[in-house]
Amino acid sequence: MLQALRRQSSESRRQFIESLARMAFGVAIVPGTSFFSRIPAAASEPTLTASAAAGSAALGVAAAGTADHAIYIFLSGAMSHIDTFDPKPGQASGGDTKAIQTSVPGVSIGHHLPLMAKQFQDLAVIRSMTTETGAHEEGVYLMRTSYKEIGSIRHPFLGAWMTHVHGKLNKNLPGSVIAGNANRHPGQGYLPADVAPAPVGDPKAGLQNTKPPKYLDDKNFQVRQRLMGRFESAFKAKYPLTEVEAYSDYYREAVRLLKSPDLEAFDINKEDQKVRDAYGAHRAGQGLLLARRLIEKKVRFVEVEIGGWDNHNDIYSENNLVRNAAQLDQAVTTLLQDLKQRGLLQKTLIILATEFGRTPQINQNAGRDHHPAAFSCVLAGAGIRGGQVIGATDTEGRTVADSPWLPRDFNATIAAACGLPIEKEFTSPSGRPFRIAESGKPIPGLL
Amino acid sequence: MLKFSCILVLAFAATVCGNACNAFIQPPPTGTGSNQQKAQGPIPRGDGRISGPPVKPVDAARLAAVLTTSKQIDDLLDALHQRTATTPNAALSDSLFCRRAYLQIAGRIPKLQEVGEFVQSKDSAKRSKLIDRLLSSHDHVSHMFNYWGNILRLQDHPINNNQIAQPFHEWIKKSVAENKSWDAFVYEMLTAEGQIWENPAVGYAMRDTGMDLDYVDNTVQVFLGTQIGCAQCHDHPFDRWTQQDFYQMAAFTYGIQTRAPAGDKNRFTNGNPLNRLRDEMKKQDPNYNVNGTFSRVINANLFEVWENRGRKLKLPHDYQYDNGKPNDPVTARPIFGEPIPIAKDQSPRVVMAKWLTSPENPRFTKNIVNRLWKHAFGAGLIEPVNDIRDDSVCADAAVMDFLCAELVRLKYDTRELQRIIYNTKTWQRQATNHDVDLSQPYYFPGPLLRRMTAEQLWDSLLTLAVYNFESFTRPSVADMKQVVDLNLDQATPADARRAADEFEARFSSNAQRKITQERNTYRGRLTLARASELPLPLPPDHFLRQFGQGDRELIEASTTDGSVSQILTMFNGEITHMMLNAGSVIYDNVQKVAPVGDRIDVIFYSILTRPPQKEEEELARDEIRNSGAAGYGNVIWALINTKEFLFIQ
Secondary structure (H helix, E strand, C coil): HHHHHHHHHHHHHHHCCCCHHHHCCCCCCCCCCCCCCCCCCCCCCCCCCCHHHHHHHHHHCCCCCCCCCEEEEEEEECCCCCCCCCCCCCCHHHHHCCCCCCCCCCCCCCECCCCHHHHHEEEEEEECCCCCCCCHHHHHHHHCCCCCCCECCCCCHHHHHHHHHCCCCCCCCCEEECCCCCCCCCCCCCCCCCHCCCCCCCCCCCCCCCCCCCCCCCCHHHHHHHHHHHHHHHHHCCCCHHHHHHHHHHHHHHHHHHHCHHHHCCCHHHHCCHHHHHHHHHHHHHHHHHHHHHHHCCEEEEEECCCCCCCCCCCCCCHHHHHHHHHHHHHHHHHHHHHCCCCCCCEEEEEEEEEEEEECCCCCCCCCCEECCCCCEEECCCCCCCCEEEECCCCCCEEEEEEEEEEEHHHHHHHHCCCCCCCEEEEECCCCEEECCCCCCCCCCCC | CCHHHHHHHHHCCCCCCCCCCCCCCCCCCCCHHHHHHHHHCCCCCCCCCCCCCCCCCCCCHHHHHHHHHHHHHHHHHHHHHHHCCCCCCCECCHHHHHHHHHHHHHHCCCCCHHHHHHHHCCCCCCHHHHHHHHCCCCHHHHHHHHHHHHCCCCCCCCCCCCCHHHHHHHHHHHHCCCCCEEEEEEEEHHHHCCCCCCCHHHHHHHHHCCCHHHHHHHHHHHHHHCCCCCHHCCCCCCCCCHHHHHHHHHHCCCCCCEECCCCCCCCCCCCHHHHHHHHHHHHHHHHHHCHHHHHHHHHHHEEEEEECCCCCCCCCCCCCCCCCCCCCCCCCCCCCCCCCCCCCCCCCHHHHHHHCCCCCCCHHHHHHHHHHHHHHCCCCCCCCCCCCCCCEEEEHHHHHHHHHHHHHHCCCCCCHHHHHHHHCCCCCCCCCCCCCCCCCCCCCCCCCCCCCHHHHHHHHHHHHHCHHHHHHCCCCCCHHHHHCCCCCCCHHHHEEEEEEHHHHHCCHHHHHHHHHHHHHHECCCCCCCCCHHCCCCCCCHHHCCCCCCCCEEEEEEECCCCHHHHHHHHHCCHHHHHCCECCHHHHHHHHCCHHHHHHHHHCCCHHCCCCCCCCCCCHHHHHHHHHHCCCCCHHHHHHCCHHHHHHHC
C-alpha cells in the first residue's frame, strides 16, 4: 500500500500542482467544454462523452451496467424499514403496520405501500442494509459518498462521478441535478467544478433565474447584451486571460440555454395536468416528475431528496409515515410506469436510499428512534433483476440475519449498474487516492 | 472628465428630483402599471447606525515608518525583478487604485461620493491616507471576518443545531476591530476554556466537537500552513510526516472536551440537568414538548470547553509500523523542534499553544506572512499556502525573511503588516495581464487579476443599490446571552421554558426570518445585508453560494470559478433589477444631476470607478436617446454584467 502510494507520488505531485493552479485562479489550463463550469476534468482522467459502456471500456474496466441515467431518491431522516419494505406482522416490533402480498408470490411488504406491492416485479429490495452510525449527517454522508465524513476532504456523490467518468449527454444542461434542500450535500467533492450538481430548491419552481422580469422583452435584452459587449471590449483586450475568456463562454452558454427548448425540462408546469396529477401534487410527486423530465432531456443523474422520515413521535399519525409512504408510493409507481412507457426505464436506474433504519421498539412518544443496525433500500430499472428480496433481518427487524451490506456495497452496486469503474483509483487534488465506492463490492444477484 | 464638484454637491442634497419616471425600465403595458409598482415594494434602507464593535484606528504617526518599510520591500522586489528579468507592470491610476483599495481592504467597491473625494483630492499622501482610513473601518472588519470565516469554517450551528456559535463570530469581529495581535488571537483560540458566553474563543475548539484528530490536522494547516492530515491514517506519502508524528502531535490536545460532564455530581449537584429539567417539565405540563427548543437551549448551555488531562491518546488498533504497537499510549511531541517535557501541573494544550505561537516556531510567522501576502497579491510567496514543506520553493526568500522579521518586530500586528504591503509600489501596480502558472514561481510584477470573491461582489451590489446597508447587522450576542445563558444546576423547568420560549420568539431562524422580513427584505425574498451579517452557511441556491462562497465544511472551501447559473443570476436575478428602480442608490444619484453627460459619468464612476471613454460615452448617449429612461437602465445593467466589473484589475 505504502509503496504504491510512494510510486504514485511524483505523478500525483504534478497533478496536484495543476489542480492547484486551477484552484488558485479558478481557471482552466486546458479549456474544456461543459455546461455549468469550464474547468477541465482532473488531468489524468479522460472525460468521455460516449455512452456508459464506451466510457468504461476506455477506462479498461469491463462494463457491467447498462444505465445511462439514474434517479436517486433520498428519503432523508431515516425511513422505518419495519413499516415499509421489511414488515414484521405479528411481532411487537411490527407496530400498526400490516403485511400485504405483492405481485411476486411469497413476498410481502408494508400495507402503506399498496401500489408498489402491485408493481413489485420491478423492484429489488435489499433488507440487509447496515451502517456504522446513527447520526443523521454522518449517515447521510456515508450513504451518498461511501466514505466517512472527515474534516479535510469532501468526497463526490455518485452524480458527480457519473458526469466525471461518462461525460454529459446533453451539453446544454447540467450533468446532475439535486432537487430538494441539498444543505451539507457533498456535491462534486474534490472533483472539478464542471461536474457540480445544479441545485433546484423547489421542484415546482424549477431552475432559478431563467425567466427575465416582465418588462424585459427579447429586443430589450439584445440591446443590453450588445451594450455589454461593447463596454467590455477594452477590458477584454487588455486582459486576454483564460479565466476572463471562460466567463465569456459562460455568457454565451447562458444565452444559449435561455433560448434552448431544453430549458423547459426544468418546468414541471409544462407537463400535462393528468400526468402531474398522476405523480401527485406533493414534494415526492413533483420531484420525481422533474427527474423524469430531466432524464428525458438526457441529464445523467437526478437526486430527489424527500424529507419527513425522522419519526421519533407519533409515527402512525396522519401527518407522518402514513402520509409520506402514500405519497412516495404514488410517485414512485407513477415514475416507473411513465419511464417504461417512454422506453427510458431500461437505461435509467432508480434508487431508493435512506441513511439508516428505525428501532423495532416503539418509544414512549409512539415513535421509533434511530437504528443503524438494519434498514432497507430499493433498486429498480436499468439492468436490475426486479421482483426479488436480498438478505433478511431477524424476526424483530433488529439485526441483519443474512448477508449484511454496507452503504459502500450499495453504492458499488449502483456504480456497477451505471458502468462506473469501481476498482480504479482516482487521485484527489491533495494527492490522496480514492475509489468511487471505497472498497465496496457489488451486491450479487441484483444485476 | 466629470465635473465632480457638481456631483458631490448634488449627492449631498437630500431630496431626489425628477418624478417623471420611477424606474429605469421600459414602462409597463398600460393598465398594469400601478399593480406592478406595488408588487415591487420599496428597497429597504438602513438607519445609518452600525452596531459593530468600535474599530481602533491605525496610528497615523507611524506612517513615515510604514513607508520606509514599504520602500525596503520594493527594493528587494526590484532586485528580484532584475535578477529574474521580470518587467514590473505599469502603475495604477488614481481611480483604479481607489477601486482596488476599497475592494481589497473594505471588501466592496467605493460609493460614488468616496470616489469623488479621492479622485478630486490634491493631497500627495492621499493613497496612504485612504489605506489608513479603510484599515480603520467597519468595512475592513466585515471583509476580514469573511476572510477568516472561510479559513476557520465558521458556521452558525456547527456539528449540530444545539451549538450556538455566534459569540465566537462576534469575538472574531471584535478581535479584528481592536486589532488584536495575531499570536494573541491564535493563543486565545487554542487555550480558551469555559462556555461560549463567557469565553467566546472556545468556539474554535467547539467547531471540531467529536473530531479530536481532525482538530489537530486543521490547526496545523491553518496556523502552520502544513499538511499532516494524510498521516492521520498512514505515513504521509510525499512529505516527511509519519503516522507516529501525527499521533504525537495529537496527544497534546486529545484532552480537549467540548461538552460539560452532565453526570458530574460536583458540578451538577442536582443531577444531570438535561434529564432533570425534562422530567420535571413533563410532570408539570405533560402536553409541553420538551424535545424542541426546550432541550436545545439546555444543550446549548452544556457546550463547554475544558481539558480532561486523564484522557490519553493511544495508537490506532490497526497501527502497522515498527516504531510502535497497536494501542500503545502516545507521548506528546511537537512536529518541529525538540521534545517538550510536560510537567504534571501543566496543561498539554497550553504547552502546545505556546510552542505553536512562538516566534521560534519555524512556520508560525511564515504561514501568516504568506497568507496575507496571498490575500494582497493573489499568490503566496510559497505556493500552495496550506502545504508548506521543507523543500517548498519560495519566490523570494529575502522578501519572506524580511517580512517575517518585520512581523515579529511589530509584535504580530498583522494589520500593520497589511498597511506596509498596501503601501508598496508593487501592490499599487496594475494586475498581470497574462495567465500565470503557479507551479512556477511568480515574481510579482504586480498583483494577479482576480475575480471578486462572492462576498466582494455581493457587498458591491449592495453598495450600488441599498442605502446604509451596513446597518443591517445580526442580533447582538449580549441580548442572546441574556436569554439563553442558564445556570443549569440551579435552573427550574420554568426558567428553561422561559428561555426556550424567548429564544424561539427572538433568535430562532423563524424569528430571525420574521425580523429581516420586516426590516431588510426586498419583495419578500431577498435579504439585504452584508455577507458578514448573513446566516452561515447559506443555502446552496443563494447568490453568495452560487458565486463560490463555501459551505464552511472544509478549510478555504470557497472558489471564484465561473458557472452558467452565475450568469443567469446576473441576467435575471432580483438584485440586478432592483437597482434600476427608484430608491436605489445609483438610481437616485443619477436623478440628482441633470445633463445626460453627467448622468453617464455618475453611472460609470458608480459601477466601474472610472469615467467613460469617449466611445463609451457616445454609445451610452445613443442608447439613452433611443430608449429614454429605460436607456439608463440598459446602460447600468450592461455595465454590471461586464467582466470589468467582476474582476479586480
